Amino acid sequence: MSSLLVIASGNAGKVREFGHMLAGLQLQIRPQPEGLEVEETGDTFAENARLKASAVARASGCWALADDSGLSVTALGGTPGVHSARYGPSDPERIARLLRELDGAGDRSARFTAALAVADPSGTIRLEVEGICPGEILEEQRGTGGFGYDPVFFVPEAGLTYAEMDKALKGRIGHRGQAFALLAPQLRELLDAGL
Template identity: 45%
Template sequence: MTRPILTIASSNPKKVAEIEAMLGPLPIEVHKQPQDMNVEETGETYFENALLKGTATARETNSWTIADDSGLEVDALNGAPGIYSARFAQSNEEKLKKILNQLGDTPYRSARFCSAMVLCNPEGNLISNSEGICWGELLKHPAYPNGEFESIFWVREAKCTYGELSKEQLTKLGSRGKAARALAPHLLQEFNLTS
């Protein structure tokens, strides 16, 4: 029996493997998007950006597709950087320096990672979508060198930073993990894999 194919709308092997693991042990064949694909994220929400990527990838590959978009929202910065998290600065080092400078010494450091995920059919139509939120707070200094926002985002439930979460913790507590777990039943239903 041929296993159904699911394309993850990303050319990053690490992210593809991460989402595949978060979906759970499903009898499907997971592919990453074509290396030369680059969908411009012009949406105004995580959902809109995820849908742009999902629709384009599904049509290009003629396969079922999952796409996501994520960002960091800081309460003291009125939800910034939000959907602009990836474009907040040129490098990881600059991103950390910029956000820590903007926060200064304020004790009000609550924040959240937000993710939106979509499932599109091979024609590029939206079939289902989900979202996940991981609540935390920002440290005044990175917990480890050469990190990005994950190195200063403290997850109280796990007693470590987001970047230090294990694969199991990412699936359970991470924003992308929560979104993937919420989407998995719809994927099972569409692929007729429900028991």
């Protein structure tokens, strides 16, 4: 009998991605209850992940996993940060705004952060991890893969933008992949203890 884990998202793509990353744990994965909206009022990625995991766990009566992630740019004081998805109405507009605001900036360093939180059915947070991928913002887009800021986020360690990486490489060195690598063994311990 596999354990049930609710993903704190109504986004089918994200639920599938999480299911793929958690495939080795023999979990039954399902999306959060339909119509449930959790307001992301936290000031950090970790706070938002906790809010979502806790609310979805209480609403579903099941264990829940939530994430919050985004891009923080040094020269912009950490912006767009927790507002990464709301920095513009579409990916091209978000990228255009970012490049406009960085025009002439000497420091183009940035980092992607992914915070993951797991809550038990009472809404109590039982696990938290954070994955970080440092990089820099290019002046022009490169690559056709990925989504969001991927075409302008360059990872010096790989010599590629996120949009130029294949899924396996991005999964290994990217912020979300790093967070899942930290989460998996701890989640396995919870499962073995009877999640």
